[in-house]
Amino acid sequence: MIPEFMNEAYEVAVIGAGHAGCEAALACARLGKKTIVFMVSTDSIALMPCNPNIGGTSKGHLVREVDALGGEMGKNIDKTFIQSKMLNQSKGPAVHSLRAQADKQQYSNAMRKVMENTENLTLKQAEVAELLWEADKDGKKRVTGVKTVSGGIYPAKCVILCSGVYLNARCIYGEVCQETGPNGLPRATHLSDSLRNAGLQLLRFKTGTPARIDKRSIDFSKMEVQLGDETLVPFSFTNRAEDIKKEQQPCWLAYTNEQTHRIIRENIHRSPLFSGVIQGTGPRYCPSIEDKVVRFSDKDRHQIFIEPEGDYTNEMYLSGMSSSLPEEVQIQMYRTIPGLEHANVVRNAYAIEYDCLNPTQLKHSLEAKEIEGFFSAGQANGSSGYEEAAAQGIIAGINAARKLQGKEPIVLDRSQAYIGVLIDDLVIKETREPYRMMTSRAEYRLLLRQDNADLRLTELGYEIGLISEERYEGLLKKKKQIEEERARVASVLFGASGAIQQFLRENGSQELKTGTSLEELIRRPELTYKMLAPVDKNRPLLPPDVVEQVEINIKYEGYIKRQEQQVVQFKKLENRRIPDDINYSEIASLRLEARQKLSEIRPASVGQASRISGVSPADISVLLVYLSSAAKRKE
């Protein structure tokens, strides 16, 4: 038994300093709460143990939302990226997604610097072994702090679990199974049991990462080069394109072939996934290469993106080739790929299995339903990805701080942000695999664009206290400029004669039959705001982000209005609150399955209840009738 010792008390203790932990700790500290953040190694702050990039489809949206609320991820990648791309540019604005390759070490160092220099924030290298809590006479639990492996007790009013993939982690490839966290870092051995003792239910998930290859052993002449965009778009709304200009690094594209697939098939019995050694549930969107070959046997090749891990290293990441096959099989398989014939494998691919919370035990605030003051964010909640983690981290941090301030938690709904969709899906739908954000999960995605994240969320960030006065003023100015310019283009009128007709002819657009406004011309698919400059004599000089909003709002107005109407309908049930003390077993007319699910998940609103699988529209009607009669009884 290791003797215990007492330490200074904190308002918030954050367990883990990955992407969730950093945002959570920064939010708390910036909101004036005395915060301590624990990590297995100070060298692992904001570590990127898997892919070397931030953003991507729908994940880029999350980063921009985190930034709009006053988070750090966007600023940090803007400082440390080595290539940047806006994906889906030929598609509609709702699916434009920013993705940047990061210099992993710089990314980690830059975040560490911010953390170390934030007031109210203490960093501590230690493995947390126990969650400390007490129960009152009614059995209601609340956290009191944490205890480290070395016996250090840290009293805290709120605890935020951001343990990533470290809980009872096992790294597996072939017949090898190592009890470590990612990158060979120590795992957290004790905390899982402590969480179970506190009454929490844990799930076992798995994920994986591909190999890293020495750049000097790769023949890039046999691959296709993938360059970044010439026009840069920063992640953070606080940066302008010119602020982040730099030389970009290329990525490369290669392909697997029949030979690669043959090696995989011949050795498939040695994969721990197929032999049953791995029990955790893996993500479907991120299959291992052996999974792809087995499940999609009709595909004769798969793409492999070869991405630099940073300027500091020769290691290259083999995106698309995660695997848990034995090391020697991996080497054989890589060497079948043109350009990788002489590949020198610095780190081999492996699968990692870990414990996480069943997220349906959390409220939308990310506080546990049964343990007051205990919050959880990131992969510990069964999500996957750096961005999903950061998004939950900032919300958990904000809500822990607000709890201490005696304020209502911040809950973003599905019509406000991808963050809202992410958290709602996690806590309401029973996820059975690591959850990844996708644009198709956001039913109001035309409204939730990456370009308008600031317009959607920065005012809220200001009210919370994470957005500076200056940035808020900037937002108000931007809003005003958008409004004024929209009014102006609606009032600029053209008659069906003269210069405008010639302009339209020259630009392949139909000539006017009657007079029209500039707004209507902008709406035409073949014309843009920018193209119309020559005929728009009194156009004011406006920043590009203002013009972008004006143009999107005009061009897609019909669609946007339709979604806004859907949101009005959505909000009706979303705003019907369900009291915390509702007893579903009392509502005899609910079907048994609905009663069980509702009792288990305890939704906060009728809208949330309607999204639980197994709850039918009739059950919702019954619930409405019950709520209304309960309300009347109280009167």
Next chain:
Amino acid sequence: MNGDDTIAAVASGMTNSGISVIRISGPQAIDIAEAVFRKKKKEAYCKANLSEKTSHTIHYGYVCWQGEVVDEVLLLLMKGPRSFTAEDTVEIQCHGGALVTRKVLQTVIHAGARPAEPGEFSKRAFLNGRMDLSQAEAVADIIQAKSKLALANSIRQLSGSVLHKIKELRSCILDEVSFIEAALDDPEHMDITGFSETLIKENEKNLQEIEKLLASANQGRYLSQGIKTVILGKPNAGKSSLLNAILGTNRAIVTDIAGTTRDMLTEEVVFGDIALQVVDTAGIRESNDKVEQIGISLAKKEAADADLILYVADSSVPFDESDRQILPLLRGKKVLALLNKSDLPPCVSEDEMREFLCEDCSEAGIVSVSMKSPDDCKKIENEIREMFFQGKLSENEEVVITAERHLLSLEKAAESLREVSASIAAGMPEDFFSIDLMNAYRELGFIIGEETDEDLINNIFNKFCMGK
């Protein structure tokens, strides 16, 4: 689910009353009534200015649609909050009987009312404070019970071929969306350049299919309605000649719903006000023949689902093992036993039949008939009418409203696909198509009682090799 729109449904059970009541409730109730209701002044049909009339008054006139008279009716005007639901409410009393009632309801829906959800009038009444708190549980029970019934009806009323068609359409639409979404999610692995051209063709085809379903639905051919009447009997008892006789002597609406393995030969027959959906079945007897066995098990399934069973027995031969096999199928059902072949020397009397049926259905009606005598068909008709007017048989009003919900969903699905075509034509990027495609998918799902929730994500992962 919204209290701000106007709903309509048949408020009376469609049974023996001779009168049916269509109830309209909600903020537009009076406007909708105004749009369909006409008073006759001399030879002209005129608007009635209902909104200016005093509440709780009755008006005599006609429900008309696009210049045609649908029915002669009495209209009861009740302004909120003095109505069952506490909303503006109009009740239209029309001539009872399935066909007229259905037409009046359709007219009201065309004029802008939404088919009510199961138990929705009660729910609104309760939520608007018109009911005592003690009735909360009863209201909740009604909602749950009616929903269950509606779901069962929803599937039951669809012929196998229509069900199949809707599933096919949904699967096609889901694949389209999955491809678009997978490519949007993983643009570096999947390219959808040029997909618009494929999609516009597929979409037009799907739209035509839905429009076909709509057209046949509007002709009343898509959903089987009416009292589900199943003919049972051993081989050669005279089932088919019975069906032919019924069809031959009545103004029959013959429906040929394309046959699939699920479909039995189904005909719609109208006796005056009463609509029957008559299902002929394979003869029931012990058999080793595989094909015949399938037929028999289908017959049993149909019988289990029947509102009325016409049990045809051959009165010229004694009861045998095959007749005894039929008995359990009659248990708890409304039965009319027909002692057929009364033109031949009788072997089984009506009393013997009653005794034979005794244990399983003591209330069965029994008639001796000969299919060779044209008048005997009238006897059957009268017997059925009698059962109907005594309230022993009824057509559930949920059946009618289910049909209307289906129609509305089909219309909405068609509208969404039209939006898709319009977006493609306007040169919109692919991500805009998925929204309307998914709306169509969801609407079609309502018809067959299938949820939509995780289908897209699951299909994406099944069909496409995603991810890093």
